[in-house]
Amino acid sequence: ELLKMVSGNQINDPYETSALAYSFLMKLQRFALNMEIDKKLPEPISKALLFIDNQYANQISLDDIVDASGLSKYHFTRLFNKTVHSTPIQYLTKIRINKSIELLKDKALTIEDIALEVGFSNGNYFNKVFRASMGLSPGKYRNNKLLISVDHLIMD
Numbered sequence: 179e180l181l182k183m184v185s186g187n188q189i190n191d192p193y194e195t196s197a198l199a200y201s202f203l204m205k206l207q208r209f210a211l212n213m214e215i216d217k218k219l220p221e222p223i224s225k226a227l228l229f230i231d232n233q234y235a236n237q238i239s240l241d242d243i244v245d246a247s248g249l250s251k252y253h254f255t256r257l258f259n260k261t262v263h264s265t266p267i268q269y270l271t272k273i274r275i276n277k278s279i280e281l282l283k284d285k286a287l288t289i290e291d292i293a294l295e296v297g298f299s300n301g302n303y304f305n306k307v308f309r310a311s312m313g314l315s316p317g318k319y320r321n322n323k324l325l326i327s328v329d330h331l332i333m334d
Contacts, residue, residue: 222247222254223261230266234273235297240266274298275311282320289316 182188189195219227229246230238240251243266247254258266274296281292293304308316 219261220257222249223258226254226258226266227262227269230270230273234270234277235295237297237299238270243270270297271307271311275308278304278308278316279319282316285320292316 183198189198226243226247229243233242240255244251244254247258249257255266258264258269262269264272277296278292281287281295287295288301289305290301293299293301296304298304298307305315305317308319312319314322
């Protein structure tokens with residue numbers, strides 16, 4: 179139903195959009211909770227995810243993530259893709275963008291400060307990655323009054 183409304187350009191109000199999205203997410207949550215999930219993440223993937231979650235603010239590379247897993251690079255990247263449905267670097271970027279969205283709420287922080295705090299090497303690269311992920315620059319995101327605040331980003 180929501181897909182039909184969106185594809186038909188029938189939703190123009192951001193509050194209505196938010197309410198419909200919330201309803202969809204709650205139905206999805208109910209479905210997920212009712213599913214029998216008996217698969218556990220493989221230990222090397224759990225180690226890598228924990229490493230990324232704890233070290234995202236530092237300059238880490240794929241080799242660092244692979245080292246945390248204890249697997250060979252080839253085997254790790256194949257298993258990570260199969261399990262997490264993204265590459266390790268895509269996952270790292272998602273974590274960094276999510277954290278930057280939280281920090282953008284603090285107008286005392288500059289874009290450069292935020293970039294460095296979430297692990298990007300500089301503000302220009304952060305701006306490029308943020309724009310590719312969100313469709314607008316961090317500054318425009320921060321100042322756009324029409325956008326409803328995003329607390330967590332889910333990327334494909």
